[in-house]
Amino acid sequence: EDQVTQSPEALRLQEGESSSLNCSYTVSGLRGLFWYRQDPGKGPEFLFTLYSAGEEKEKERLKATLTKKESFLHITAPKPEDSATYLCAVQAVFHAGKSTFGDGTTLTVKP
Amino acid sequence: EAGVTQSPTHLIKTRGQQATLRCSPISGHTSVYWYQQALGLGLQFLLWYDEGEERNRGNFPPRFSGRQFPNYSSELNVNALELEDSALYLCASSLVYEQYFGPGTRLTVT
Numbered sequence: 001e002d003q004v005t006q007s008p009e010a011l012r013l014q015e016g017e018s019s020s021l022n023c024s025y026t027v028s029g030l031r032g033l034f035w036y037r038q039d040p041g042k043g044p045e046f047l048f049t050l051y052s053a054g055e056e057k058e059k060e061r062l063k064a065t066l067t068k069k070e071s072f073l074h075i076t077a078p079k080p081e082d083s084a085t086y087l088c089a090v091q092a093v094f095h096a097g098k099s100t101f102g103d104g105t106t107l108t109v110k111p
Numbered sequence: 112e113a114g115v116t117q118s119p120t121h122l123i124k125t126r127g128q129q130a131t132l133r134c135s136p137i138s139g140h141t142s143v144y145w146y147q148q149a150l151g152l153g154l155q156f157l158l159w160y161d162e163g164e165e166r167n168r169g170n171f172p173p174r175f176s177g178r179q180f181p182n183y184s185s186e187l188n189v190n191a192l193e194l195e196d197s198a199l200y201l202c203a204s205s206l207v208y209e210q211y212f213g214p215g216t217r218l219t220v221t
Binding site: 031032034036041042043044045046049087089091095096097098099100101102103104 | 155208210
């Protein structure tokens with residue numbers, strides 16, 4: 001069964017203090033790993049797709065990386081508006097259409 | 112470009128009743144997915160529809176069902192509502208692999 005574990009559950013940073021979020025996964029044949037941002041009471045907002053180990057994607061202060069067992073979401077010089085829950089999800093080649101989500105990391109950035 | 116839309120925003124039902132939730136995908140997307148996000152829990156996969164057919168189903172009882180219409184919009188029906196069905200129901204659409212989510216329908220069962 002596909003599994004996704006995210007750590008830490010919660011992360012509090014000062015504005016400008018860089019850090020990383022971890023997503024460990026177990027899947028039989030990775031089709032893709034996805035990162036989303038979710039604000040309270042809203043639907044997840046798509047950020048990145050990573051397909052193979054060694055791949056990296058960047059968007060503003062966010063950078064996602066992928067290995068064969070885990071993915072990291074690096075946040076450089078975060079701002080208060082980066083506060084949200086960040087979700088990681090995987091799709092397996094043999095479980096078409098189904099994304100398995102982790103429980104998320106709730107990031108709070110204090111000014 | 113308009114995103115995924117869902118209606119209603121909020122829905123309050125009594126235990127034993129039926130609920131119908133609606134979703135319109137992004138224009139050009141043929142796949143629609145439904146997820147349940149209960150308070151304090153992660154997103155749980157419910158159903159995947161593509162080209163009008165149910166393609167995959169999560170570990171939910173048969174009282175959770177749905178359909179996809181010729182215009183690719185979708186409906187999720189929940190019969191015989193139970194208190195634990197209270198959750199945020201999210202719809203997503205995709206063209207290939209990335210799933211784009213709507214704002215969700217908050218279902219409260221009393």
